[in-house]
Amino acid sequence: VNLLLLEPGELQPDGRARLADGRATHLRTVLKVAPGHQLRAGVLDGPLGVATVESNEGDAVDLRCAFEPAAPPAPRVDLLLALPRPKVMRRLWAQLAALGVGRVVLTNAARVERHYFDTHVLTPACYRPLLVEGLQQARDTRLPRVTVHRQFRILVEDELDGLVARGVRLVAHPGAGPRPAEALAGGRAARVLLAIGPEGGWNDFELRLLHERGFGAVGIGARTLRSDTACVALLALVHDALRTCD
Amino acid sequence: VNLLLLEPGELQPDGRARLADGRATHLRTVLKVAPGHQLRAGVLDGPLGVATVESNEGDAVDLRCAFEPAAPPAPRVDLLLALPRPKVMRRLWAQLAALGVGRVVLTNAARVERHYFDTHVLTPACYRPLLVEGLQQARDTRLPRVTVHRQFRILVEDELDGLVARGVRLVAHPGAGPRPAEALAGGRAARVLLAIGPEGGWNDFELRLLHERGFGAVGIGARTLRSDTACVALLALVHDALRTCD
Numbered sequence: 001v002n003l004l005l006l007e008p009g010e011l012q013p014d015g016r017a018r019l020a021d022g023r024a025t026h027l028r029t030v031l032k033v034a035p036g037h038q039l040r041a042g043v044l045d046g047p048l049g050v051a052t053v054e055s056n057e058g059d060a061v062d063l064r065c066a067f068e069p070a071a072p073p074a075p076r077v078d079l080l081l082a083l084p085r086p087k088v089m090r091r092l093w094a095q096l097a098a099l100g101v102g103r104v105v106l107t108n109a110a111r112v113e114r115h116y117f118d119t120h121v122l123t124p125a126c127y128r129p130l131l132v133e134g135l136q137q138a139r140d141t142r143l144p145r146v147t148v149h150r151q152f153r154i155l156v157e158d159e160l161d162g163l164v165a166r167g168v169r170l171v172a173h174p175g176a177g178p179r180p181a182e183a184l185a186g187g188r189a190a191r192v193l194l195a196i197g198p199e200g201g202w203n204d205f206e207l208r209l210l211h212e213r214g215f216g217a218v219g220i221g222a223r224t225l226r227s228d229t230a231c232v233a234l235l236a237l238v239h240d241a242l243r244t245c246d
Numbered sequence: 247v248n249l250l251l252l253e254p255g256e257l258q259p260d261g262r263a264r265l266a267d268g269r270a271t272h273l274r275t276v277l278k279v280a281p282g283h284q285l286r287a288g289v290l291d292g293p294l295g296v297a298t299v300e301s302n303e304g305d306a307v308d309l310r311c312a313f314e315p316a317a318p319p320a321p322r323v324d325l326l327l328a329l330p331r332p333k334v335m336r337r338l339w340a341q342l343a344a345l346g347v348g349r350v351v352l353t354n355a356a357r358v359e360r361h362y363f364d365t366h367v368l369t370p371a372c373y374r375p376l377l378v379e380g381l382q383q384a385r386d387t388r389l390p391r392v393t394v395h396r397q398f399r400i401l402v403e404d405e406l407d408g409l410v411a412r413g414v415r416l417v418a419h420p421g422a423g424p425r426p427a428e429a430l431a432g433g434r435a436a437r438v439l440l441a442i443g444p445e446g447g448w449n450d451f452e453l454r455l456l457h458e459r460g461f462g463a464v465g466i467g468a469r470t471l472r473s474d475t476a477c478v479a480l481l482a483l484v485h486d487a488l489r490t491c492d
Binding site: 137140221233234237 | 337340344346383384385386425466467469471472474475479480483485486489490
């Protein structure tokens with residue numbers, strides 16, 4: 001683990017925390033911590049800091065934490081994603097959190113199969129631990145917000161403006177459009193909302209509706225990628241382009 | 247399937263081919279092809295083209311293919327990768343082929359566990375079908391070449407120059423180095439060899455040896471990524487940078 005993440009409720013007002021779950025087991029058996037051992041820690045949606053082991057007797061590990069005054073900034077990219085197959089979606093959660101996504105908006109589309117929505121992969125009990133795993137990997141505390149939408153048109157026409165903060169809107173479509181760096185060049189974009197379609201692509205109606213709602217096309221070349229590969233590739237390119245805008 | 251891939255030996259001199267395996271089943275039951283139906287086809291390491299269904303009686307499907315005069319160009323990026331956990335490596339094969347990699351050079355490193363090399367994930371029987379799956383996804387015919395090396399120093403000092411064509415050499419390390427686009431700016435690089443370390447990073451000896459052998463550092467920001475996420479992100483960034491060099 002690159003970062004030990006604590007829930008806000010686990011922390012005493014004086015910065016102490018007692019762990020007695022899998023994290024404690026990991027600290028004792030893998031990291032073999034002793035009193036005085038220091039490790040990177042963070043509070044979910046809160047600041048990063050350092051945890052010092054005070055004692056590790058019995059099953060519990062007692063920590064005293066010192067945190068930075070403020071939480072790290074939230075990721076500047078939000079994702080509007082046509083729901084992929086459950087197996088692919090399951091693999092994506094930790095990777096999305098690791099790459100940095102403020103909000104994950106999962107949507108139906110013409111080429112999404114309805115039964116994908118019935119999977120337990122869309123329950124917080126399944127995806128929250130995977131998101132936390134991704135944050136620990138990337139040393140971030142900002143948990144992506146997740147919403148699931150079964151009606152594409154209602155989502156895009158009525159709900160999207162309220163869900164995501166104003167910013168540049170991009171829609172990825174195989175082959176078409178400028179590179180993300182070109183689409184964002186010179187704009188000093190504060191935030192980006194990136195839309196990624198289903199395996200078969202968005203259909204014409206969906207593309208038109210997205211364009212009407214301000215989404216500009218981006219492409220990453222001629223190769224058609226699986227949803228999870230496309231998400232990781234495009235998020236890397238958009239984050240990279242945003243870094244050069246600063 | 248975005249592309250039907252044939253082995254060179256399956257093709258008659260007149261462009262006919264008879265399929266009787268899983269691909270035939272897919273054509274008959276999923277695509278429900280009838281005589282006259284046309285689909286994108288390709289020959290492994292050969293040209294792209296079009297296959298026309300001549301008959302689909304019984305278990306077999308007979309095709310007549312017409313191919314372009316030349317094979318598509320080979321991907322311009324090679325990968326030197328410290329062997330990740332077998333589970334992660336298994337997930338990577340199709341994604342590497344889909345993103346486009348000329349050669350995959352898998353290596354040991356100080357932070358790679360020895361038993362990773364004993365996995366069946368490193369046998370052609372396991373990885374070749376996964377590479378073909380990735381090529382079909384991305385509509386490419388160029389099968390990545392794979393070699394496995396248990397001795398990092400011998401690989402880098404004695405073997406690497408013979409394995410990969412001359413080109414720009416980049417080594418990714420968390421946090422350090424310019425962005426791939428900066429590292430490749432203005433160079434008109436013909437080929438790139440990208441080195442990606444193990445989860446815990448390269449150690450100092452390995453980094454020094456790579457630098458001595460011409461690898462320049464690249465980074466993708468402060469976030470530490472899992473091997474598979476890092477590979478997809480970095481390959482996307484390097485391919486994107488190469489496109490702008492053209």
